[in-house]
Amino acid sequence: MIDLYALTSPNVQKIYIMLEETKLPYKEHFVDVWKxxxxxxxxxxxxxxxxxxxxxxxxxxxxKPYAVFxxxxILLYLAEKTGKFLPKDMAKKYExxxxxxxxxxxxxxxxxxxxHFKLFAPKDSAYSMSRYQTEVKRLYEVMEKRLAQSPYLGGDEYTIADIATFPWTRNHDMQGVNWEDHPNLARWSKAIDERSAVKAALAKIAVIKSNRDTATDDQKDRFFNRGRYARA
Ligand SMILES: N[C@@H](CCC(=O)N[C@@H](CS)C(=O)NCC(=O)O)C(=O)O
Structure with missing residues (x-):
C-alpha cells in the first residue's frame, strides 16, 4: 500500500495518473497547502x-516503509518499482x-x-507577466516541434515524461496558448486524456475540496511567501 499526500495541483496530478496507470494500491491523505x-x-x-x-x-x-518527495x-521510483513507463533500452530511456x-x-x-503572476500577484507586475508569458509560449513551441517528430514527448512510447507534462498543459487556454495553433500538442493531449487511467485520476482529483477559494489573506501570504512571511 502506498500513502499519497496530495491535493489538486499539476505536480500532484502526475502521481495520481502514475498510480492509476500502474494499478498500485494507494490511500489518499489530503494536505491542504492553502491552510x-x-x-x-x-x-x-x-x-x-x-x-x-x-x-x-x-x-x-x-x-520496509520508504518515503519519497x-x-x-516519485515518478522514477514508481517506474522502477513496476518496470513500467520508462524504457529499458539505454538510448530510449535517456530520450x-x-x-x-x-x-x-x-x-x-x-x-x-x-x-502566480497571472492569477495571484498585484496587477502592476507587467515586467514579470511578460517574462513568464514569453517563456511559457517558447516552451510550448519546443513541445509542438518535438511532437511533430515523435508520437510522445519521450519517444515512441507513452512514458513518465508525458505523465509529468500533461497536467501542466491542461490549462493551456489560461496560459494564452490555443490548440488550433499547436496541432501536435492537441493530438498528444487528446490521446492522453482518453486513457482510462487518466480519466480515473482526473475524476478523483475533481472532487477534492481545498481552502483555495476561502483562504484568509494571512494564509495566502504564507503560501506565497509575502507580507509578514517575506524575508528581505
Ligand atoms: N518540485 C516540487 C514542487 C512541489 C510543489 O510546489 N507543490 C506545491 C503544490 S501547490 C506545494 O506543495 N506548495 C506548498 C508550498 O509551497 O508551501 C515537485 O515537483 O514535487
Missing part, C-alpha cells in the same frame, strides 16, 4: 521541503529522461511562476 498543513511536524518528517506530492511506500526497498523522483527533466526544470517552474 498551511504542509508545515505540520508529522508531514515535515516525510518531506523536509513541506510540499506535495509526497508518498510513503509501505512495501519499499527491503520490504519531489514529483520527478525519455531528457523530456522528463525538461518538464521538471522548465515547464513546471516557469508555468508555475506564470500562474
Amino acid at each position: 498551511g498543513e504542509q508545515y505540520n511536524p508529522d508531514f515535515i518528517k516525510i518531506n523536509p521541503n513541506s510540499k506535495i506530492p509526497t508518498i510513503v511506500d509501505h512495501e519499499g526497498p527491503g520490504g 519531489e514529483s520527478g523522483a 525519455a529522461l531528457q523530456w522528463l527533466m525538461f518538464q521538471l526544470s522548465g515547464v513546471g517552474p516557469m508555468f508555475g511562476q506564470f500562474t
Whole structure:
C-alpha cells in the first residue's frame, strides 16, 4: 500500500495518473497547502521541503516503509518499482529522461511562476507577466516541434515524461496558448486524456475540496511567501 499526500495541483496530478496507470494500491491523505498543513511536524518528517506530492511506500526497498518527495523522483521510483513507463533500452530511456527533466526544470517552474503572476500577484507586475508569458509560449513551441517528430514527448512510447507534462498543459487556454495553433500538442493531449487511467485520476482529483477559494489573506501570504512571511 502506498500513502499519497496530495491535493489538486499539476505536480500532484502526475502521481495520481502514475498510480492509476500502474494499478498500485494507494490511500489518499489530503494536505491542504492553502491552510498551511504542509508545515505540520508529522508531514515535515516525510518531506523536509513541506510540499506535495509526497508518498510513503509501505512495501519499499527491503520490504520496509520508504518515503519519497519531489514529483520527478516519485515518478522514477514508481517506474522502477513496476518496470513500467520508462524504457529499458539505454538510448530510449535517456530520450525519455531528457523530456522528463525538461518538464521538471522548465515547464513546471516557469508555468508555475506564470500562474502566480497571472492569477495571484498585484496587477502592476507587467515586467514579470511578460517574462513568464514569453517563456511559457517558447516552451510550448519546443513541445509542438518535438511532437511533430515523435508520437510522445519521450519517444515512441507513452512514458513518465508525458505523465509529468500533461497536467501542466491542461490549462493551456489560461496560459494564452490555443490548440488550433499547436496541432501536435492537441493530438498528444487528446490521446492522453482518453486513457482510462487518466480519466480515473482526473475524476478523483475533481472532487477534492481545498481552502483555495476561502483562504484568509494571512494564509495566502504564507503560501506565497509575502507580507509578514517575506524575508528581505
Ligand atoms: N518540485 C516540487 C514542487 C512541489 C510543489 O510546489 N507543490 C506545491 C503544490 S501547490 C506545494 O506543495 N506548495 C506548498 C508550498 O509551497 O508551501 C515537485 O515537483 O514535487
